[in-house]
Amino acid sequence: MNDTPNDKPGPWRVMVAGAGAIGCLLAARLAAAGHAVDLLARGRGAQALREHGITLHDLDGTWRVTAGHHSAGLRVLHTPLSAAPEGGPPDLLLLCSKSQDLLALAEAVAPAIGPHTLVLPLVNGVPFWFFHGQGGRFDGRAVQAVDPGGRLLRLLPLPQLLGAVVFITAECTSPGQVQARNPHLLMLGEPAGGLSPRLARVAAMLEAAGIATRPLERIRDKLWTKLVANLTSNPLSVVTRTTLHTIYSDPVLLDTVRAVMHEALLVAAAHGARLEIDPIEFVQLGAAMGAVRTSMLQDFERGRPLELAAIGEAVVELAGLYQLPMPATRTLLSQAAWHAQRRLADAA
Known part of the structure; x- marks a missing residue:
């Protein structure tokens, strides 16, 4: 089980792939908390984010984050990536997309994944990793409805993967303009079960940024x-x-x-x-x-x-x-x- 190198106090390097409502919400809260956040976006959306940043209205108030070159704060990058971003691979990669778009997104950000990058897909429905680390007669099986042929299982480094269940509701009114009227909540877990130091560290970092986060021993429940x-x-x-x-x-x-x-x-x-x-x-x-x-x-x-x-x-x-x-x-x-x-x- 690979672990994140970020086991010391201080800012994390976080990459948020996907600039929809959930991605922008997380990028805004993490950047406001002082972490170095790379937000990956495409086309005119990326340009709008560079010019205007993110404005998030949630239950804690209004958060405005501008984009620039950073050691801490927000930086907007275009996808797909051809290499790891300046500064090296992120400590944590958040994949924020609709499930049907996850493969294309994972392929676009694959060059950024380092040997210690933790990968956290934030998608609805049955995850592609459902049978990873579960044990039993279905262990390692691909869920064909969401990962035909097991391409995601082969593309993403499974030892560096954490599972998540997302209880965040948000809506983009325009690029980078996000409304969220309910509390932010994430449930995280190791696909193989149990609690781990890396799981605790990721949960604590997100919690400190205003995202209520619960590490679970049994994520599938x-x-x-x-x-x-x-x-x-x-x-x-x-x-x-x-x-x-x-x-x-x-x-x-x-x-x-x-x-x-x-x-x-x-x-x-x-x-x-x-x-x-x-x-x-x-x-x-x-x-x-x-x-x-x-x-x-x-x-x-x-x-x-x-x-x-x-x-x-x-x-x-x-x-x-x-x-x-x-x-x-x-x-x-x-x-x-x-x-x-x-x-x-x-x-x-």
Whole structure:
């Protein structure tokens, strides 16, 4: 298990690959905390970030970070990289993208990864590393829905990988302009399980920057909790064009929510997850989120590809390994895909 060299007090070198809402939010908080942050962006987005920096509005106030050449602060770099950035490889690489874009992003930043760079993918859904370090008869298997042919497993240095479950909601109103109306929370863990010094150091660094971070001994347990939440809400939000409050409170929609939830919980149990989900409380908490539009609904409204593979198809793939039928989930995913295809056809 490789460890980060940054085990001493002082600024970290952090690379944030992906300048969407989550990437800009993390880059702003880390740069404001005094770390040397390289934010990777493309095209006109990179130019806008260089000129105007990042403005983040969150529950702690407004954070404005300007870009420049730094020993600490924010620097904006273009992707793809042809070599490690000036100053050497980062201590920590944050991969912030939609799951379907992760391979291209990983290929674009691969030259920056050094022998001690910790790699932390921050993506929704079933992660490509799901079977890495797990043990058992599926150990080392690729999840084909999110990593066809296991290309990510071969590209990224698995001994330097940490797992994450992201509980951050944010939205970009324009390049570098970010709104976040809920607390920032990350759950981190070693794919092989247990607590490690490097896990504790990364968590402490993020926590000090204002990102509530919890190191977990069993990262997949919390991952399944998030998967159940995503699977019951994201595709249904596309089909119904409505918010979390309506999804989890409307009696008609609750029939679908409960059917999908029960199927997902069975798959989680088959894969050894220890979940503490009270189905009644789960629905109540979902409704209490209020008039929140899911990230998938936002993507749908903007004509962007949907994360159906990571959030839905991968769960169905995991169910198939234990021959578990998922009729309600399959139907919901097919309906969401139909709406996405219809929108593309209408736009064309």
